[in-house]
Amino acid sequence: MSRRLVVALSGGVGGAKLALGLSLILPGDELLVVANTGDDFEHLGLIISPDIDTLTYVLAGIDNPVTGWGRRDETWSFMDSIGALGGEDWFRLGDRDLALHVERSRRLRLGQSLSEVTSDICRRLGIGARIVPMSDDRVRTRLRSEAGWIDFQDYFVRQQCRPVVHELAFDGATSARPHADIVAALRSNEVRAVIICPSNPFISIEPILAMSGMRDAIEASGAPVVAVSPIIGGKAVKGPTAKMMRELGLEASAAGVATRYGDLLDGYIVDHADADGIGDVGARVTIARTLMRSLPDREMLARVTLDAADALALLR
């Protein structure tokens, strides 16, 4: 089979779970994970890439199973100390996690690209699959609430998603170049499937899709595009997806997410809990258990998703 490469678009926590599932059933060279960088930011003078970090930790098996972000066996001495020195402490950085931010920031300041640093660190941590930032250019997600435009991490962490979101913007997205390896992969005629992981569509997937040429490249790849719903039983597993949908005037449902992705989707994986109300979403629907609690859950959902993609490919 010449079409061997699976391209997965992912944000952090939920997306990383499916990416891990895919990495368990695919050889490393058959999985390319495109990481959202719209929520990257500078903090304490460090350059932080939360979604790359979560994907890295999850795929390396050193993630924190309690929080869903950060590293396992974490300690918090740095955070305990920074506040007393006048430093900002609203964004929690564990001591182990900090090593990645410090080392990455150091290398970026030396002129290495985000993708080079990411690739090297993945290699050092023994990750077989590739994690590629959606772009080495700067894209920053911002949100408009009652109080005006705010930066993503201000909304997401400092204000804990409390502001009502009226609009989103991805600063820099239209001028940012999708990473050359992503474009090359999509053009290669070797893509087996494009998987949209169960991440927040607005803040994790749409920054990726907002870059010039990205949607076109996905559609032109000839590969089936299959999304996994981040909504289960009308609720987000974690994070503000459902709240945000309501605030943006959309239906907070699995069907609502599919509508948002529109004609990009060929296949859509929804949970049993959402099977009744799903209706016609313009994509072939597969009903599955989508809640990923255990490692076998992640692997099983990855298989279901790939099977759905492969079935769609046979129909072409």
Place this chain on the structure above:
Amino acid sequence: MSRRLVVALSGGVGGAKLALGLSLILPGDELLVVANTGDDFEHLGLIISPDIDTLTYVLAGIDNPVTGWGRRDETWSFMDSIGALGGEDWFRLGDRDLALHVERSRRLRLGQSLSEVTSDICRRLGIGARIVPMSDDRVRTRLRSEAGWIDFQDYFVRQQCRPVVHELAFDGATSARPHADIVAALRSNEVRAVIICPSNPFISIEPILAMSGMRDAIEASGAPVVAVSPIIGGKAVKGPTAKMMRELGLEASAAGVATRYGDLLDGYIVDHADADGIGDVGARVTIARTLMRSLPDREMLARVTLDAADALALLR
């Protein structure tokens, strides 16, 4: 008494012990500690000032009593993690200690001066005395060994002082401006004493004295200059002082240190162990217990040193 201000020149560990002693017997506004910055360096993209750090931790009472440097109740998760990411791990940075380096580096990159950052952090940590970097300009101690010139921390930490030192240089010292507050204090006619703490003369005190105008300003202050010997019983309490003296062709003794300071000294405090061999060092010698194991030791040596200075002032 108009002459109320004590100016103490200090490096790290040994000097900080006497500085703490001084801080215990003087009101905060009567002690100005001049910190060596010749061993400052960039590491992991962070700007590190080891002597300022040690002085800060010691005077704030949060120093590590076991190592003599760094913070107490320290954890090492960051160090445990950085190596696996390809980062350098030869210079040990504790998780709590790291908060100071990250926060200082952030502020320096925003354009604040080293002295501003130091002053603010000292205030936040409740330090009454002032710690002032010898200069806000860059000075870097380098050493020439068999293998050529090497940076200070390379010699001191990475190579653990093993190279034989033939020569020292303080890059930038002649063009660096001594901090304005130090110059103003020395010119104020209000200096009670200039204390040279029991630090390594070559790498802690001489970078301070090497700056243009510094020696002259000290001599012109009209205050007695009293040094405390860093050599006890012919040995350094800690660090390479004695080894370095031998390598530079000097006598590794309390007298040798006094000779090195030359006519700058008015008074010299030496340990009982060195009383016999001290001879004429061109300064009034006071014999005392100079080993500072306990807090009362520090306070007592500070009293002895100040008393010696005050006695010298009465002779003028």
